[in-house]
Amino acid sequence: MSAAPPRKPRPDVIRDDVRAMRAYAVPDSTGLIKLDAMENPFPLPAELARELGERLSRVALNRYPPADPARFKRRLAEAAGLAPGKALMLGNGSDELIHLMIQACARQDAPGGTVVLAPTPTFVMYEVFARLDGCRFVGVPLTADFGLDGAAMRQAIAQHRPALVFIAYPNNPTGNCFARAELEAILDQAPGLVVIDEAYLPFAQDTWMPQLAERPSLVVLRTLSKLGLAGLRLGYACADPAWIGEFDKLRPPYNVGVLPLAAADFLLDHFQVLQQQAAVIRAERARLLSALRALTGVAPFDSAANFILFRVGEPDRLFAGLCGRGILVKNVSGSHPLLAGCLRVTVGTPQENDAFLQALGALS
């Protein structure tokens, strides 16, 4: 007698909203000049990479990471300029920390749902995680020149009483830093936490870290990704120890592996190498911006980050044309009405930027 075929589980064991979602798409960049994901284009210098390899070879892979890598966190806090009396928490990229903070605030019992608010367009994961955690996401459109609409923000905060406000500073994908006075007003008014996401700090060199001392509702979020360590997946959130203590309860044990911890610990001793790379990227950003301004039919926006948003007449044709010439940028033109016609290019090496400019010039 043949065995009964294995019973298939019902597809609806998976939540309807999850089944309706699409996974975060990372395009295949094989063989392309990769200018789509705001990575630092420079590898570690060979000698440093060799030393790092030696250091990593001594890491005990058979052991879990320490429950609290206190010594590393102290060193990172010092490098980051964390105010005395404030605390720092590590995440598997700042993505994980965004998710943990939202999870910690997402009340099941809030009438109409817990509100997560952000000016839009902005970094998509604030909305993705908010929705996944059953929160209501309120996006407040920026002005046409990508500034904060102060009146609309005040009105939305008063109306929706958000548990969390996310501000990317500089903003992704627009590249600008919002006016500090507008953010001070949000910090004065918001009834919950205000997360200022400084992912692009190495290129903006403008921080809210000192304000932690006098702003109990402020969380400063950072990452090592844009500084040249995107593959490590290491982000950190800085805030009052009471908030960090709550978020920490939701952190999966051992969320940061021994290799990223050891690599970051080693690289803290060589931070100036990464800072010098960021300085080259800032100089290249200025060169790229003026070259883009000189192209007809291309309207770039100022940037304090390591990418530049630019508007063109035919974004889909240009995006495909750039791909055809071996260059991958990000087509954001369909993602928000304010971004109509826009592509985003990450600042690459001087050679990569030249190749991009040459291809764009030939196409536009």
Ligand SMILES: Cc1ncc(COP(=O)(O)O)c(C=O)c1O
């Ligand atoms: C504003 C902003 N925050 C956070 C992140 C995520 O960074 P991480 O690599 O630390 O998860 C990004 C990535 O592009 C970003 O643009």
